[in-house]
Amino acid sequence: QVQLVESGGGLVQAGGSLRLSCAASGRAVNTNAMAWFRQAPGKERDVVAAISWSGSNTYYGDSVKGRFSISRDNAKNTVYLQMNSLKPEDTAVYYCAARSGLAIKTDPNVYDYWGQGTQVTVSS
Numbered sequence: 001q002v003q004l005v006e007s008g009g010g011l012v013q014a015g016g017s018l019r020l021s022c023a024a025s026g027r028a029v030n031t032n033a034m035a036w037f038r039q040a041p042g043k044e045r046d047v048v049a050a051i052s053w054s055g056s057n058t059y060y061g062d063s064v065k066g067r068f069s070i071s072r073d074n075a076k077n078t079v080y081l082q083m084n085s086l087k088p089e090d091t092a093v094y095y096c097a098a099r100s101g102l103a104i105k106t107d108p109n110v111y112d113y114w115g116q117g118t119q120v121t122v123s124s
Helices: none
Strands: 003-007 010-013 018-025 033-039 046-051 058-060 068-073 078-083 092-099 118-123
Touching (some): 018 118, 046 078, 058 068
Parallel strands (some): 010 118
Antiparallel strands (some): 003 018, 018 078, 046 058, 092 118
């Protein structure tokens, strides 16, 4: 079993930055692909960014390309999401997820473990 705990969310003005962290415990996740998803009220849960087990491959949703950056430190069992140039439309609950596989996937249904989520609110 893997437990994921997100941190770093909060309230920020448009144009600002936040860095989310996802700490894994229970067992090492250095062989798991991981991802950040977000869900706004009344909307589906969408992938924001994903990273392969080694960190060599990444994926970004179209709406965050060039603004967000995903990274991981397997020695610390932690995945990060650096969010720059934030926009009000980035407001959502952000979830960290891990899957029992090496490769990047964007479908939330193939992720086995989820954190509790952290709220990000961007004011205009």
